[in-house]
Amino acid sequence: MISISVFCLLLCTGASAFRFEELTQYVNTHQDEFVETLRQWIAVESDSSDVTKRADLHRMMDMTAEKLRLIGGKVEMIDIGTQTLANGSSIDLPKVVTAQFGDDPSKHTVCVYGHVDVQPAKMEDGWSTEPYELTDLNGNLYGRGASDNKAPVLAWIHALEVYKALNIDPPVNVKLLIEGMEETGSNGLEQMIVAHKDSFFSAVDFIIISDCVWLSKRPALTYGTRGNCYFCAEVEGPKNDLHSGVYGGTVVEPMTDLIGILDKLISSSGQILVPGIREAVAPLGDEEWSRYQDIEFDLQSFKQDIGLTQLMYSNKVDLLAHRWRHPTVSIHGIEGAFSSPGTKTVIPAKVIGKFSIRQVPDMDPAVVEKQVTDYLHSVFAKRKSPNKLNVTMVIGAKPWLADPKHPLFDAGKAAVKRVFDVEPDLIREGGTIPIARTFQDVTGKSIIMLPIGGFDDGLHSQNEKISRRNYIEGTKLFIAYLYEVSQIKKY
Amino acid sequence: MISISVFCLLLCTGASAFRFEELTQYVNTHQDEFVETLRQWIAVESDSSDVTKRADLHRMMDMTAEKLRLIGGKVEMIDIGTQTLANGSSIDLPKVVTAQFGDDPSKHTVCVYGHVDVQPAKMEDGWSTEPYELTDLNGNLYGRGASDNKAPVLAWIHALEVYKALNIDPPVNVKLLIEGMEETGSNGLEQMIVAHKDSFFSAVDFIIISDCVWLSKRPALTYGTRGNCYFCAEVEGPKNDLHSGVYGGTVVEPMTDLIGILDKLISSSGQILVPGIREAVAPLGDEEWSRYQDIEFDLQSFKQDIGLTQLMYSNKVDLLAHRWRHPTVSIHGIEGAFSSPGTKTVIPAKVIGKFSIRQVPDMDPAVVEKQVTDYLHSVFAKRKSPNKLNVTMVIGAKPWLADPKHPLFDAGKAAVKRVFDVEPDLIREGGTIPIARTFQDVTGKSIIMLPIGGFDDGLHSQNEKISRRNYIEGTKLFIAYLYEVSQIKKY
Numbered sequence: 018m019i020s021i022s023v024f025c026l027l028l029c030t031g032a033s034a035f036r037f038e039e040l041t042q043y044v045n046t047h048q049d050e051f052v053e054t055l056r057q058w059i060a061v062e063s064d065s066s067d068v069t070k071r072a073d074l075h076r077m078m079d080m081t082a083e084k085l086r087l088i089g090g091k092v093e094m095i096d097i098g099t100q101t102l103a104n105g106s107s108i109d110l111p112k113v114v115t116a117q118f119g120d121d122p123s124k125h126t127v128c129v130y131g132h133v134d135v136q137p138a139k140m141e142d143g144w145s146t147e148p149y150e151l152t153d154l155n156g157n158l159y160g161r162g163a164s165d166n167k168a169p170v171l172a173w174i175h176a177l178e179v180y181k182a183l184n185i186d187p188p189v190n191v192k193l194l195i196e197g198m199e200e201t202g203s204n205g206l207e208q209m210i211v212a213h214k215d216s217f218f219s220a221v222d223f224i225i226i227s228d229c230v231w232l233s234k235r236p237a238l239t240y241g242t243r244g245n246c247y248f249c250a251e252v253e254g255p256k257n258d259l260h261s262g263v264y265g266g267t268v269v270e271p272m273t274d275l276i277g278i279l280d281k282l283i284s285s286s287g288q289i290l291v292p293g294i295r296e297a298v299a300p301l302g303d304e305e306w307s308r309y310q311d312i313e314f315d316l317q318s319f320k321q322d323i324g325l326t327q328l329m330y331s332n333k334v335d336l337l338a339h340r341w342r343h344p345t346v347s348i349h350g351i352e353g354a355f356s357s358p359g360t361k362t363v364i365p366a367k368v369i370g371k372f373s374i375r376q377v378p379d380m381d382p383a384v385v386e387k388q389v390t391d392y393l394h395s396v397f398a399k400r401k402s403p404n405k406l407n408v409t410m411v412i413g414a415k416p417w418l419a420d421p422k423h424p425l426f427d428a429g430k431a432a433v434k435r436v437f438d439v440e441p442d443l444i445r446e447g448g449t450i451p452i453a454r455t456f457q458d459v460t461g462k463s464i465i466m467l468p469i470g471g472f473d474d475g476l477h478s479q480n481e482k483i484s485r486r487n488y489i490e491g492t493k494l495f496i497a498y499l500y501e502v503s504q505i506k507k508y
Numbered sequence: 509m510i511s512i513s514v515f516c517l518l519l520c521t522g523a524s525a526f527r528f529e530e531l532t533q534y535v536n537t538h539q540d541e542f543v544e545t546l547r548q549w550i551a552v553e554s555d556s557s558d559v560t561k562r563a564d565l566h567r568m569m570d571m572t573a574e575k576l577r578l579i580g581g582k583v584e585m586i587d588i589g590t591q592t593l594a595n596g597s598s599i600d601l602p603k604v605v606t607a608q609f610g611d612d613p614s615k616h617t618v619c620v621y622g623h624v625d626v627q628p629a630k631m632e633d634g635w636s637t638e639p640y641e642l643t644d645l646n647g648n649l650y651g652r653g654a655s656d657n658k659a660p661v662l663a664w665i666h667a668l669e670v671y672k673a674l675n676i677d678p679p680v681n682v683k684l685l686i687e688g689m690e691e692t693g694s695n696g697l698e699q700m701i702v703a704h705k706d707s708f709f710s711a712v713d714f715i716i717i718s719d720c721v722w723l724s725k726r727p728a729l730t731y732g733t734r735g736n737c738y739f740c741a742e743v744e745g746p747k748n749d750l751h752s753g754v755y756g757g758t759v760v761e762p763m764t765d766l767i768g769i770l771d772k773l774i775s776s777s778g779q780i781l782v783p784g785i786r787e788a789v790a791p792l793g794d795e796e797w798s799r800y801q802d803i804e805f806d807l808q809s810f811k812q813d814i815g816l817t818q819l820m821y822s823n824k825v826d827l828l829a830h831r832w833r834h835p836t837v838s839i840h841g842i843e844g845a846f847s848s849p850g851t852k853t854v855i856p857a858k859v860i861g862k863f864s865i866r867q868v869p870d871m872d873p874a875v876v877e878k879q880v881t882d883y884l885h886s887v888f889a890k891r892k893s894p895n896k897l898n899v900t901m902v903i904g905a906k907p908w909l910a911d912p913k914h915p916l917f918d919a920g921k922a923a924v925k926r927v928f929d930v931e932p933d934l935i936r937e938g939g940t941i942p943i944a945r946t947f948q949d950v951t952g953k954s955i956i957m958l959p960i961g962g963f964d965d966g967l968h969s970q971n972e973k974i975s976r977r978n979y980i981e982g983t984k985l986f987i988a989y990l991y992e993v994s995q996i997k998k999y
Contacts, residue, residue: 066850103849137852142749201851230754243753247851256815258633260968262734262939263721265866266778266836267810267820267827273774273839280771283764285891287757319758324747327894329758336758345757347855348764352848355841355862358594359557360692360738360902361628362864362939363968364838371846373853375756400776403818411851448753448853477751477854 035500036185037435041493043179048489051175052158054084055488056151058133058167059160065111065134065201068102074111074197077133081170081195082114088178090116090193095213097205110205111197115217118177119190126190127502128221128462130452131170131228132199135162136477143479157482164474164483169227170195172469172488176495188503192221196452199228202247202412203451210452210459218460223425223502226453227495229446230470235313236437236494238429239466240421241341241445242453243375246385247412250278250370250393254404259364268364272354274402275370281396282372283346287329287339289374291392294344297380301338308421309334312442322473341445344380348372373412375447382413414451417464425465428501432467435497436490448476469494526991527676528926532984534670539980542666543649545575546979547642549624549658550651556602556625556692559593565602565688568624572661572686573605579669581607581684586704588696601696602688606708609668610681617681618993619712619953621943622661622719623690626653627968634970648973655965655974660718661686663960663979667986679994683712687943690719693738693903694942701943701950709951714916714993717944718986720937721961726804727928727985729920730957731912732832732936733944734866737876738903741769741861741884745895750855759855763845765893766861772887773863774837778820778830780865782883785835788871792829799912800825803933813964832936835871839863864903866938873904905942908955916956919992923958926992927985939967960985 044051063077064070078094085092094112101107111134120126138148138161146152148161158168173193180187194217198204210218231237254271255264283289314333320326330336339345352369355361376385390408397406419426421443433441446466456464469491475481535542554568555561569585576583585603592598602625611617629639629652637643639652649659664684671678685708689695701709722728745762746755774780805824811817821827830836843860846852867876881899888897910917912934924932937957947955960982966972 066852067848068850136854137848137850143857245753245853247853254816257966257971258969259814260939260966261838261840261864262736262866262937263967264814264831265838265938266830266834267938268814268816269776269778269818269820270838272841273776273837276767276770276839277776279767285760285764285768285893287760323750323755323759325745325759325894327760329760339757340755343757345752346764347752347756347761347853348767348845349752349852349854350763350846350856351842352846354839354847356843356845356847357558357628358843359559359628360862361557361840361968362736362738362838363627363840365841371851373752373756375753402776403816446753447756447758448751475748475751476754477852478749480748 036183037497039183040179040185040496043183044489044492051171051489051492052153052485055158055163055168055171058171059151059162060149062149063134063162063197064137065198066137068108071108074134078111078114078197081133084174085114085116085193088174088181090118092116095209097209100204113206113209114195116193119187121190124189125222125502125505126192126220127499128192128194128218128224129173130194130224130226130456131173132166132196133170134197134200135165136200145480156486157484158488159480159482161481163481164230164470165476165481166199166228168483168488169469169491172492173227173495175492176499179496188500191499192217199451202414206452207455210455214459218462221460221462224456224460224462224464226450226464226466227468228450229448229466229468230474230476231468231472232442232444233313233315233472235439235442236433237442237444237468238426239444239446239468240426241418242416242450243341243377243447244380244382244416244454245373245412245414245449245451246376246382246389246410247373248371248389249409249411250275251367251407252404253367255366258366261362261364264364269402269404270364271368271404272365274397274400274404275351275368277400278393278396279348279370279372282348287345289344289346291388293388294374294380294385297384298343299378301342306334308443309337312337312444340447342377344374344376346372346374375449377416378418382410382415386410386413414449415454417450417453417457419464423463424505425463425502428498428505429465429467431501432494432497436494467494467498527674528988530674531670531676531987534674535666535980535983542662542980542983543644543976546649546654546659546662549662550642550653551640553640554625554653554688555628556689557628559599562599565625569602569605569688572624575665576605576607576684579665579672581609583607586700588700591695604697604700605686607684610678612681615680616713616993616996617683617711618990619683619685619709619715620664621685621715621717621947622664623657623687624661625688625691626656627691636971647977648975649979650971650973652972654972655721655961656967656972657690657719659974659979660960660982663983664718664986666983667990670987679991682990683708690942693905697943698946701946705950709953712951712953715947715951715953715955717941717955717957718959719941720939720957720959721965721967722959722963723933723935724804724806724963726930726933727924728933728935728959729917730935730937730959731917732909733907733941734832734868734938735871735873735907735945736864736903736905736940736942737867737873737880737901738864739862739880740900740902741766742858742898743895744858746857749857752853752855755855760893760895761855762859762895763856765888765891765895766842766859768891769884769887770839770861770863773839778836780835780837782879784879785865785871785876788875789834790869792833797825799934800828803828803935831938833868835865835867837863837865866940868907869909873901873906877901877904905940906945908941908944908948910955914954915996916954916993919989919996920956920958922992923985923988926988927981958989
């Protein structure tokens with residue numbers, strides 16, 4: 018990581034050189050076009066977890082590249098190889114799109130990272146509108162990927178588009194790196210970053226990620242994310258599903274075994290039961306405690322927004338700490354069992370439990386993989402089941418933590434103040450941006466997360482949205498941030 | 509139940525009056541037509557558990573009625589009312605089809621029960637062939653509903669068709685009662701039987717059900733079935749699914765709660781943990797023990813057929829007893845959680861665990877419902893979860909048990925001997941024919957189950973089939989059985 022002492026922030030005392038009003042005015046008058054582009058992007062079912070949608074995902078990368086070329090970027094589509102599927106076959110990974118705007122050596126160079134793949138979504142999951150048709154309703158733009166991460170990527174593109182439309186040179190050189198595998202663990206991207214460390218990344222000073230959301234209605238700057246270890250625990254028994262009447266009582270059912278081991282992952286009070294995990298977590302210091310205490314966060318409205326009467330913790334600091342800097346286990350579902358409405362009297366032959374552990378400093382995914390695998394096998398062994406257990410960690414994304422005193426964050430505060438006229442919250446993120454830690458480890462560059470998504474955007478959920486305000490004012494924030502970063506002085 | 513002493517079996521010493529050879533020859537030469545009819549029936553997706561398939565189910569009942577009219581039956585389609593759905597709306601139940609062949613008061617009258625609805629089936633469940641396209645492969649006829657219960661119903665119809673084609677009066681009057689809701693608990697049928705007790709059923713002497721399978725390659729007669737209490741345990745938390753990164757650690761997840769309570773239903777060694785259930789089971793007597801001991805049943809090939817190396821019990825009597833006359837719990841799956849291939853980092857908002865308890869004499873579904881509901885609520889209460897639990901029993905079908913010494917079973921032995929030249933096994937059935945017990949309780953008639961399905965037909969599973977041999981020889985068995993029943997003498 019570049020040492021903070023190398024930089025200082027040169028406060029912008031006269032904004033005469035920065036035609037901010039003109040730029041934001043352009044955003045205001047062209048906002049319907051920006052929404053229209055978002056509509057086209059949301060229409061593409063770029064679900065990276067579903068290999069049957071891979072053609073859509075490739076098309077999404079092509080559309081991204083085309084859009085960047087249209088606004089004058091020097092675009093490359095980088096082949097990052099293939100993905101091996103569970104059945105042993107392999108398919109092409111979506112290419113990574115890079116683009117460069119400006120190469121003035123007297124200016125800073127920022128690299129903006131984003132992704133255009135999305136989580137799965139189907140009407141029957143409970144969406145009120147078609148997930149792949151943008152629906153503009155009451156100031157919100159609904160659609161899968163609206164906030165995660167298509168609108169933020171487009172806001173960055175539009176920010177550059179506005180500079181170009183007004184014939185203003187962006188105050189910093191900008192590189193974009195847009196991938197299509199984020200939602201399944203950024204498969205192939207780490208190798209690409211390593212391979213391009215001394216080329217694409219050599220001139221980069223700072224990395225900006227806008228793949229997260231605010232904590233409340235107040236804008237935020239994000240200095241940490243949790244990692245994610247995603248596991249599949251497969252229990253295999255008979256060679257076919259069996260009739261539960263004809264065979265029930267004679268066979269040891271894989272589903273009973275799976276439920277039995279999943280139940281041993283986490284207690285009803287939220288305590289992770291896998292030995293060694295809690296012990297690895299960095300202790301919460303006084304300074305960090307105070308920082309959480311200062312954050313504007315209303316538990317009551319948090320509860321109301323998600324429709325709960327009681328949370329896992331009833332005070333702000335505990336809740337924020339367990340959201341951001343403690344690990345947790347979530348059981349997402351079971352593949353192979355009966356999951357439709359109605360009744361089916363089946364003994365499923367092979368069931369795959371899916372769960373993930375959000376991990377934090379100082380946990381390590383490789384260690385977590387071993388801890389969980391060993392533990393589940395030992396729990397399973399006690400059942401003396403004749404069925405076969407296979408535990409695999411299919412995603413192992415590391416957490417990321419930055420120093421919120423870095424000048425990048427001061428620039429962020431200045432940009433937020435300029436656009437929203439408030440001080441941002443300094444927050445961490447419970448979710449994972451798998452590549453943040455890789456950027457840090459491989460390139461050594463400093464990173465900031467600069468979200469524009471709203472706290473209630475419903476990422477990964479039904480009815481995902483971004484508000485028109487956040488999309489449009491977020492575009493202005495990025496315009497302003499490019500300027501504020503340009504004011505960071507090199508010694 | 510009609511007392512055994514009222515009947516005795518008049519052994520058929522001369523078969524001169526029974527033109528069996530001629531009848532079976534007709535079956536042999538027309539078997540391809542019979543397979544073709546089965547193909548047409550399997551093509552109808554008459555899944556009674558899926559309300560979106562209700563039109564197909566109505567069509568299936570119409571086709572059944574039409575076929576029965578074609579072969580000279582006096583057919584009625586009986587309206588049995590509507591079904592109330594979870595959302596409060598209601599839809600028509602499939603009509604019950606009845607048909608009468610002959611009303612000679614000097615003959616016995618048998619009532620044959622069957623059903624033409626099926627379990628759900630989709631290619632992605634792991635079928636090798638399209639479940640709703642009959643596939644004739646290596647002597648087997650694959651398709652959903654092939655064995656359960658379309659081919660047996662057709663075999664009965666063909667048996668009558670053959671008598672008619674050769675202009676031979678069937679030796680007994682035959683009534684058929686074909687329903688379309690068996691797979692979901694015979695909704696509406698009990699009321700219909702009660703209502704028609706003194707009309708349709710008044711002249712009926714015996715009831716025959718062919719909705720089960722042999723135990724091995726040896727034909728079998730069945731004298732008992734288990735009941736089925738099917739439960740939905742719904743745990744509801746936040747109003748929408750949540751991102752497991754953003755919210756994990758802050759909310760008490762419904763999926764964790766559900767896994768926690770499902771895990772308390774049954775131990776890893778197969779012991780039901782719901783208080784009171786095991787205590788209600790009738791003890792296994794010496795005579796019953798001996799009967800199981802005599803049955804030809806090879807554990808080794810049973811294991812091989814389903815692809816297991818170890819069963820829940822390692823000796824024949826224990827295994828058969830737990831298959832037929834002890835209750836068991838099967839967990840079928842979870843609705844509302846992530847169930848597709850791939851990864852999704854979701855906290856499901858509302859999940860419905862589906863499990864069933866196969867119950868046996870002397871358990872009672874109403875008591876089981878209370879035992880399970882009370883127990884799950886008490887287990888859930890200990891978790892101190894803010895989520896809401898709702899437990900409902902959606903199917904409550906009673907077990908059935910007959911006396912295997914009744915003349916109906918002697919007639920069955922004679923028919924099996926005539927067609928297959930072996931002694932049948934006297935067996936019970938682990939599965940449920942929900943209406944068997946109702947027939948017994950409401951009409952007081954004696955019942956036999958006369959299966960023609962093979963032990964490896966894969967009922968409710970992927971690749972369900974019936975062998976061409978069982979379908980065709982089964983048709984002959986029914987032809988013979990009508991004769992053998994006619995030889996039961998009334999005093």
